[in-house]
Amino acid sequence: MDAPEAEPQEAAPQDVPSLDDPDYRAGVVDLLGTLAYGELSAFLRLAADAELAPTLQAKGRVAALAAIEFHHHRQLVERLVELGQDPETAMAPFVAALDDFHTRTSPSDWLEGLVKYHVGDGIAGDFYREISTYLDPETRELVLSSLDTQKHAAFVVQEVRTAIAEDPKLGSRLALWGRRLVGEALSQGQRVAADREAFSVLLVGAGGTTGMGLVGIVEMFGRITERHTQRMAELGLSS
Structure with a gap:
């Protein structure tokens, strides 16, 4: 069973x-841009991972997850248009960082792909949930709704745990893979936040924005690391 997700604390009125x-x-435009490209990616x-699935049932489940991700992408694109932004322009600054992350963490097989989805996307989701605390209600609702894919992915945990039970040697390899993923994912998150001034202002707070401050950012990454440990345990892996 998935560990319960921490509910973000809303900012004072x-x-x-x-x-x-x-x-x-x-x-907000930067946030929606990076989320939109993340969902498209x-x-x-996931569409490519479906080809690696060992059964038709598994292929269908992964394809369904891919469809959900694309639906979220469209919602984010539509919101950017409502804000008077060109979606491609909003996404463009984040393409290199996200593509680089996925290139460095390309799975070698079906199980590594599942662990990457559960762990890597989980870390990204935690990062955006933390940020959502400092958003206006409408933007917060959109961001949180775009992160609900994990609720549809209980089968990922079952597939990995079943595979490890059948071949315990897989546990060590997948645990090492999970530890590599968390390092890469946290580095990518820090890179995105540091490279874009507008994103940094949203996080840290300046002028009229409320952000979490520098100390808050350190504490945030600590919470994200704790959630990573829980996700690894869900998969039956050591962190």
């Missing part, structure tokens, strides 16, 4: 940001 604030609006990756 007086601290609710407004899209009328240009600094905050720029941060996840769709393409």
